[in-house]
Amino acid sequence: MTPELGQLALVLAFLLAVAQGVLPLIGAWRGNRALMAVARPAAAGQAVFVAMAFGILAWAFLRFDFSVQYVADNSNLALPWYYRIAAVWGAHEGSLLLWILILNLWTVALAALSHKLPEVFAARVLGVMGLVAIGFLAFIIFTSDPFGRLLPMPADGADLNPVLQDPGMTFHPPVLYMGYVGFSVAFAFSIAALLGGEVEQAWVRWARPWTNAAWGFLTLGIVAGSWWAYAELGWGGWWFWDPVENASFMPWLVGAALIHAQAITEKRGGLRAWTLLLSIFAFSLSLLGTFLVRSGVLTSVHAFASDPRRGVFILAFLAVVVGGSLLLYALRAPKVAGGKPFRVVSRETALLIGNLMLATAAAMVLLGTLFPLLGDALHLGRISVGPPYFGLLFPLLMLPVVLLLPFGPFLHWGNADGGVLKQVALRAGIAAAACAIVAAFFVHGQLKAVAGVAATVWVAVGVLLYALKRWRELPRGRRYPAEMAGMLLAHLGVAVFVTGVLLSESLSVTHDVRLAPGQSEAIAGYAYRFDGVHRVEGPNWRADQGVVTVLRDGRTVAVMHPQKRTYAREQVQTESAVDAGLFRDLYVALGEPMDANNVEGAWALRLYYKPFVRWIWGGGLLMMLGGFVCAGDRRFRIKRIAAESAAATGAIAPQESPA
Amino acid sequence: MKRLLPFLVFMGLVGLFGFGIWWNTWHDARYVPSPLIGKPAPDFALPKLDAPGQTVTKASLLGKPYLLNVFASWCVACAEEHPVLMADARQLGIPLVGYDYKDEPDDARRWLREHGSPYDLVIADQPGRTAIDFGVYGAPESFLIDAKGVIRYKHIGPLTPEVIAKELLPAIAAAKREAP
Numbered sequence: 001m002t003p004e005l006g007q008l009a010l011v012l013a014f015l016l017a018v019a020q021g022v023l024p025l026i027g028a029w030r031g032n033r034a035l036m037a038v039a040r041p042a043a044a045g046q047a048v049f050v051a052m053a054f055g056i057l058a059w060a061f062l063r064f065d066f067s068v069q070y071v072a073d074n075s076n077l078a079l080p081w082y083y084r085i086a087a088v089w090g091a092h093e094g095s096l097l098l099w100i101l102i103l104n105l106w107t108v109a110l111a112a113l114s115h116k117l118p119e120v121f122a123a124r125v126l127g128v129m130g131l132v133a134i135g136f137l138a139f140i141i142f143t144s145d146p147f148g149r150l151l152p153m154p155a156d157g158a159d160l161n162p163v164l165q166d167p168g169m170t171f172h173p174p175v176l177y178m179g180y181v182g183f184s185v186a187f188a189f190s191i192a193a194l195l196g197g198e199v200e201q202a203w204v205r206w207a208r209p210w211t212n213a214a215w216g217f218l219t220l221g222i223v224a225g226s227w228w229a230y231a232e233l234g235w236g237g238w239w240f241w242d243p244v245e246n247a248s249f250m251p252w253l254v255g256a257a258l259i260h261a262q263a264i265t266e267k268r269g270g271l272r273a274w275t276l277l278l279s280i281f282a283f284s285l286s287l288l289g290t291f292l293v294r295s296g297v298l299t300s301v302h303a304f305a306s307d308p309r310r311g312v313f314i315l316a317f318l319a320v321v322v323g324g325s326l327l328l329y330a331l332r333a334p335k336v337a338g339g340k341p342f343r344v345v346s347r348e349t350a351l352l353i354g355n356l357m358l359a360t361a362a363a364m365v366l367l368g369t370l371f372p373l374l375g376d377a378l379h380l381g382r383i384s385v386g387p388p389y390f391g392l393l394f395p396l397l398m399l400p401v402v403l404l405l406p407f408g409p410f411l412h413w414g415n416a417d418g419g420v421l422k423q424v425a426l427r428a429g430i431a432a433a434a435c436a437i438v439a440a441f442f443v444h445g446q447l448k449a450v451a452g453v454a455a456t457v458w459v460a461v462g463v464l465l466y467a468l469k470r471w472r473e474l475p476r477g478r479r480y481p482a483e484m485a486g487m488l489l490a491h492l493g494v495a496v497f498v499t500g501v502l503l504s505e506s507l508s509v510t511h512d513v514r515l516a517p518g519q520s521e522a523i524a525g526y527a528y529r530f531d532g533v534h535r536v537e538g539p540n541w542r543a544d545q546g547v548v549t550v551l552r553d554g555r556t557v558a559v560m561h562p563q564k565r566t567y568a569r570e571q572v573q574t575e576s577a578v579d580a581g582l583f584r585d586l587y588v589a590l591g592e593p594m595d596a597n598n599v600e601g602a603w604a605l606r607l608y609y610k611p612f613v614r615w616i617w618g619g620g621l622l623m624m625l626g627g628f629v630c631a632g633d634r635r636f637r638i639k640r641i642a643a644e645s646a647a648a649t650g651a652i653a654p655q656e657s658p659a
Numbered sequence: 660m661k662r663l664l665p666f667l668v669f670m671g672l673v674g675l676f677g678f679g680i681w682w683n684t685w686h687d688a689r690y691v692p693s694p695l696i697g698k699p700a701p702d703f704a705l706p707k708l709d710a711p712g713q714t715v716t717k718a719s720l721l722g723k724p725y726l727l728n729v730f731a732s733w734c735v736a737c738a739e740e741h742p743v744l745m746a747d748a749r750q751l752g753i754p755l756v757g758y759d760y761k762d763e764p765d766d767a768r769r770w771l772r773e774h775g776s777p778y779d780l781v782i783a784d785q786p787g788r789t790a791i792d793f794g795v796y797g798a799p800e801s802f803l804i805d806a807k808g809v810i811r812y813k814h815i816g817p818l819t820p821e822v823i824a825k826e827l828l829p830a831i832a833a834a835k836r837e838a839p
Contacts, residue, residue, distance in 0.1 A: 277665060284669075291676070311680045319673045326666035333662055370672075373679045572786060592788050597711055 003068050003147040006056035013049035013100075014137040016042045020107075021130030024123035028195070036123035040111045043126055046133060047104035054101050057146055058088050067153040070094060070146045076157040076568055078540035079165075086170035087160045092310075093146035095173060099290070100136050102174070102181045107133070110185060110210075117206065124192035125185075132184055135317045143310045159540070162565070162573040168228035176221030176248060180286035182214020183251060186258065187283035190276045191325055194332045204266045204275065209631035211262060211279075212486070215255040216627030222248050223620035231578055236510060236587055236608045238616055241390040246369040247289030250362045254282045257358035259627075260351045268413055270339025270348065277329060278359070284322040285362070291318050292369070345418050347411040350404050361397045365390065402455050402498065405491055406462020410469075424465060432458040443507060452502025459495035463488055482633035490626025497619025503612035514594060516602040520551075524609040526586065527551045533590070533599050541565040543575070544599055546590045548607075550579065562590040562605075585610040695810045700727075700802070701792035708759050708767055708781040715782045717808055724811075724834045725754040726827075727802040728778070728818075729790065731762040732770035734798040740817035744777040747823055753831055757781035760790055760798045803827065805834040 020042035027035025057070070061084040066072040074087045074094075089098040107129045114122040140146070163169070189207040193199045225245070230238040239245065258278040265275040291314045342348040368389050406428050410420050436454040443449040467488055470479045480488070513521045517532035531547040543565040550558045560577035567573060579586040591604030695701075704716045728744065730737040748755045757778035759767045764783055771781070784790050793802065803812040812830035814822060 273662075280665075311676075315673065315676050315680060318676075319670075322669055323666065323673065326669050330662040330666050370675065373675055592786055596706060596785065 003056060003060055003065070003149070006053045006060075006147045007141075007145065009049040009053040009056070010137060010141055013046045013053070014134070014141060016046040016049065017130050017133040017137050019130075020046060021127055021132075021134050023127075024130070025127035025195075028120045028123045028127070031120075033119070036119060039123050039126035039130070042130065043104070043107045043111045046130075047101075047108045050097070050101050050104050050137075053147075054088070054097055057094060057097065058085060061085065061087055064157070066155075066157045067149055067151065068146075069148045069150040072150050072154055072157040074158065074160050076159050076540070078568055079160055080539050082170065083160055083165050086164065089173050090160045090164050093140065093144045095177075096136065096140045096144055097146055098174060099177055099181065100133065100140065102177045103129070103133055103136065103184060106181055106185055110188075117203070121192055121196060121203065124195050125188045128188035128191045129184060132188075132321065135321060139310075139313055139317065143313050159568045159571070162541070162567040162571045163232070165567070165573075166228060166232050168224055168231065172221060172224040172228060175217055175224060179214050179216075179218025179221050179255075180248075180251060180289065182210065182217055183255060183279075183282040183286050185210040185214065186262075186279040187325070190279040191328065194276065194325075194328045197332060199265070199272045199276065199334060201266055201269055204262055204272075205636060207279075208259075208262050208266060209633070209636045211255065211258055211282075212627045212631035215252070215259060216624045216631065218248065218252050218255060219620055219624040219627060222252060223617050223624065226620070227617050230613075231576060233574070233576075236508070236576075236589070236606070236610065238613065241368070241387050243369050244289075244293050246365050247285075247292050250365050250369075251282050251285040251289065253358045253362040253365070254278055254285055257355045257362075258282050259630075261355055264348055264351055265339070268339045268342070268348065270342070271352075272339070273329075273333045274355070276333055278355075280322070280325045280329060281359075281362075284318075284325070285366075287314075287318055287321060291315065340414060342413070343415040345411070345416045345421070347408060347413050347416065350408045350411055353404060354401050354408070357397050357401050361394060364393050364397065368393075402459060402494070405459050405494060406465070409463075409466040409487065409491075424462060427465060428458050428461040431461045446506045448502050448506035452499055452506065455502070456495045456499040459498065460492060463491045463495065481635065483630050483635060486626040486628070486630030486633070488626075489629060490623045493619045493622030493624075493626060495619070496615050496622055500612050500615030500617075500619055504610050504616065507611045508613070509609040511607045512591075512604070513607060514602055514604050517600070519602075521605075521607055523607055525552060526557065526609060528586075528588065528605075528607050530603070530605060533593070533603060535599075536563070538565070541567045541573075544590065544593075546577075546588070546603065546605070548577065548588045548605070550586050558586055560586065560588050562588045564590045580614060582614065583611060585613045695794055696813055698810060699808050700804050700810050701789070703784075703789045703792065705758075705782040705784050705789060708757070708764060708771075708783045711764065711783070715780065720756070720804070721808050722806055723753065724803065724805045724831065725756050726751060726831075727756050727758050727804055729758045729760050729793075729795055729798045729800040729802075731760045731798045732766040733762065734760075736817050737799045738774070740799050740819075741774055741777070743818055743820060743823070745775055747818075747820065748777040751823075751827070751831060753835075754779040758790075759783040759785075760795065761785065761787040801827075803830050803834060805837070 019038055023035045023042075024039035027033065027038070057068075059065075060068045060071050061075055062081065064071070064075070064077060070091065070093050071087075074090045075084050079087065087094070089095040107126065110129065111126060114125065117125070186207050189203060189210075193203065222245075225248070226238045229240065230236070258275070258281075261271055261275045261278050264271045291311075371389075406424055407421055410416075410424055432454040435457040436450050439453040440450050467480075470484070509523050511521055511523055515521060515530035517530055520527045520529040522528075527550065529549045529551060531549055533544050533546045536543050536545045543563040545561050545563045548560045548562065549556055550560065558579035560579055562577040563575040565573045565575055574589055576587060576589040578588075585608070587608035587610055589606040589608075591606060593599050594602040594604065700717060702717050704714050707713045707715055730740070744755065755778050757771075757776070757780070759781055762783070762785060764785065767781075767783065771778075787795075799817050801814045801818055802810050805811050811834045812827065814826065818827065
């Protein structure tokens with residue numbers, strides 16, 4: 001199949017996106033059922049053509065069609081087939097195509113599952129999804145064509161960025177995009193609700209699993225990216241507050257807030273405007289992330305090729321989508337705080353504080369990320385604020401969240417009994433204090449580690465107490481519905497994550513050493529013995545591979561093989577060796593030979609001992625699992641036909657206040 | 660009005676981003692002020708290109724100012740810069756030290772044989788690790804290092820006769836005045 005067919009498929013998809021974005025919205029406005037009915041077939045057709053374009057590009061990679069510029073730039077004859085597939089999204093044009101494909105997957109799922117929604121509402125939701133697709137398809141067609149030809153055709157291509165030649169990196173972008181793009185569903189719901197002028201609790205209930213699932217994917221994507229940075233970059237770190245990382249973290253924070261705000265709106269009818277605003281923010285920040293990464297406005301270690309034309313296009317798109325949504329919000333958001341009233345001591349208050357902290361944290365990350373740009377604008381020079389800024393402010397903002405977390409589930413909606421709070425605080429507090437005192441002896445007064453133990457026990461005991469309460473008070477089968485189980489898992493994930501962060505940050509040991517073969521270095525009770533370096537070959541790289549034997553009390557614990565790879569185009573890439581464990585990681589990165597001509601001699605090595613580091617990703621995975629389990633709750637799927645819900649108590653009439 | 664706030668804040672952001680794009684098109688994005696200027700050059704120990712057995716260190720070059728010029732045989736812009744260096748190197752009045760960056764030593768030697776060498780000394784950083792300490796953005800780049808080993812001036816991209824006359828020579832004169 002020729003690549004030109006790919007271009008054609010994209011143009012056809014674009015036309016269908018226009019049909020999907022424009023006609024159903026007009027239909028919903030004029031009450032024309034024929035126009036509304038265009039939405040589903042147009043969405044399906046668009047997905048077919050985008051999948052076709054994606055398949056054609058993947059096929060071009062598989063059969064080494066170097067006459068396609070994008071293929072020639074990102075692969076070569078020695079690249080194994082699985083990395084040639086991953087190379088489809090290895091650079092700007094292809095990753096954009098993947099973005100659109102995933103948007104289509106979400107849209108098709110939405111089209112298939114939205115039959116229970118009122119027809120007008122479903123048409124509006126799908127129409128908004130179509131409008132988003134128009135923007136991205138126009139972007140790819142006009143500025144980032146992946147099918148451009150390269151003539152004359154080279155005999156061999158360049159290479160996929162070696163940084164991306166890693167299993168973790170092949171699935172990190174698709175999963176991350178599933179999260180980013182997944183927020184488009186909640187976004188489309190909000191815009192549709194604003195257009196229609198009604199926010200029904202039943203619709204919010206229907207939107208909740210989509211938000212939870214998108215957030216779960218985003219969590220997994222971030223965890224994969226963090227784990228990859230740790231295993232691959234050889235710096236031993238797992239988070240760098242890099243602009244691109246921040247771009248994925250901001251929607252995550254807002255998404256976490258949105259999940260809780262949606263719960264209030266669905267169950268109590270309150271906070272409707274805030275829920276709408278958060279849905280707009282979550283997707284806007286996903287778009288913003290794309291803009292920051294693709295426009296080259298900010299420089300970052302992820303350094304994608306930047307092109308001012310692309311930057312202007314995305315900025316215009318961003319201005320229309322986000323600016324338009326926020327203007328719509330300003331004009332049509334419900335003006336009266338609806339919902340049932342609540343007292344100070346109530347679940348609403350706890351969720352609100354958590355929401356406020358998460359949203360503030362997202363704003364704080366945004367400010368820090370944009371700081372270099374602000375510096376330019378105010379003639380202060382390009383200043384980066386970097387980890388010191390984030391490292392100070394983020395824990396401060398999250399402290400109230402962690403402190404409140406055990407109470408949330410115990411509090412009743414509306415008006416809670418303060419007595420149960422004292423009970424929980426007493427039990428969790430005593431447990432946390434006791435564990436912290438014991439821990440203090442082991443970690444020799446490292447305050448951060450002690451705080452980590454205390455915070456973890458505080459949260460974990462709170463979560464377990466609540467699980468226990470449900471076990472005692474409710475009959476079998478009603479104790480842990482999926483929504484409840486998901487919440488408990490995700491909150492437990494927070495406890496595990498906090499342990500990982502604080503303990504690994506405070507107790508890690510790093511030694512930069514020069515070792516000759518046979519020499520050893522002692523770290524935290526382990527002896528790292530360097531056994532020399534030899535040459536190894538991979539499919540498209542050669543490497544110096546070190547052998548490091550780790551011993552404890554004379555017994556071999558691990559034999560590790562850190563590598564320094566040189567790829568086809570002379571790009572050098574370190575492959576750290578990690579011996580993973582539940583309570584500690586041993587980590588070795590190979591530096592440079594002391595004498596460049598004698599690789600058999602002494603080498604510079606970087607040796608780490610990292611306790612509890614795995615808990616960081618373990619906590620993240622628990623949170624992800626929580627998101628997915630919640631999304632699977634049957635309550636969200638129970639039939640709620642429009643007619644029924646409109647008559648039921650859940651319906652809230654459009655709020656037009658005279659003020 | 661309160662409801663308009665998110666919109667207005669966002670429009671402020673759009674303005675900022677528009678400025679960012681405008682700034683990047685009008686300013687050289689490569690102009691990243693080096694945090695190393697005025698600071699001691701990083702310690703290094705690199706082999707000579709012609710005699711890989713011999714190591715040149717930062718300490719061994721102390722005592723007089725010199726210009727460290729990052730180049731590579733694979734670098735197109737370096738070929739552009741090369742005739743300028745051939746013509747003007749003597750005029751600088753200080754030693755010119757070549758810094759061969761991420762290059763096969765054989766290629767670099769061949770390149771210098773073919774085009775001629777403007778350098779008094781060439782050191783090779785094949786893995787490019789030391790270049791990270793210097794904050795090398797790409798080749799070519801030039802660092803003026805004074806007698807005490809402090810970086811006094813940095814230029815990213817090819818040196819041109821204009822840059823040499825307007826920026827480099829005054830910087831050299833200043834470096835010599837302070838530490839002859």
